[in-house]
Amino acid sequence: MSWRFVFAVPVILLGLAPNEALAFCRSTTCVGEDCTRDENGCKTSGQPLYWPSSCIGISLQQDSSVHIAFKYFEQVAQRSMLTWTGLECEGGPASIGFSQLDNIACKQTEYNSGGTNANVILFQDTKWVYKGIDNTLAKTTVTFNDDTGEILDADIEINHANNNFTISDMVIEYDLEAVLTHEMGHLIGLDHTPDVSATMFAGYEPGSNDQRTLEEDDILAACEVYSASRSAPCTPEPRGGLGNECGGEANAVDEGGVGGCTNCSQSSSTGAAAWLAPLVLCGFAGARRLRRSRNVVRATKGDG
Ligand SMILES: [Zn+2]
Incomplete structure (x- = not known):
């Protein structure tokens, strides 16, 4: 493995009050419809998900998109x-x-x-295999240790089969950076927040690039999981x-070693079909093994 790029550390300063009302939600090992939730809709059952490492190695699929x-x-x-x-x-x-690690050939x-x-x-350019959510923008699949909440692997798929992503600041349809920034939040273990101003809110308004940047709620969430100390x-x-x-490829790591997982589960974050056209949503769905998903309904980002 070679390190292609280690990101420099920019500093985003926020004047955060210590007892700021918290809205953000963490993903947990509890999946499906039976999880208990608090008044914000955040899961209270299951172990919260987290990465044990302070830096996550990400690879890009080498083919990108034909677009x-x-x-x-x-x-x-x-x-x-x-x-x-x-x-x-x-x-x-x-x-x-x-x-950023080496690009890879595997496309799944x-x-x-x-x-x-x-x-x-x-990118998925030609077919989006997930039924019932075919105008989903993107999907993040997280594999974690059921007992501890430790994240073992996470992959982001971008649905270019049913959506047209743009990268321009001038002509924006579905803004790739905004969608990826939201999905990266899922990748580090965050669930949707009820805070409509936040990037981790479960909605994306076509033509907007608001979610390229984080809001206070998003940063508080990241700090909760990954404190400085x-x-x-x-x-x-x-x-x-x-x-x-x-x-x-098989390697020297056995099942009981660092690469092993005796009690793994996968959970998927999906973009849900919009119930309120023309919005496209992104919901945190049930586990793959349960073969079901939970779509999240929302209003326009920012309109309350
Ligand atoms: Zn989402």
């Missing part, structure tokens, strides 16, 4: 990672960031418990080492 040249895909992806990097929390920067989401892996961002090494290499091909 977007790789170099632009890379630029946008890097910006979305940078947006979540070096967030200023109480006592110092958040203990989370990203390292997967987790290989006994082999190599990649946390990949990829957290003891976390920077270990960007995926579980079992970085794999280029699908299927996870």
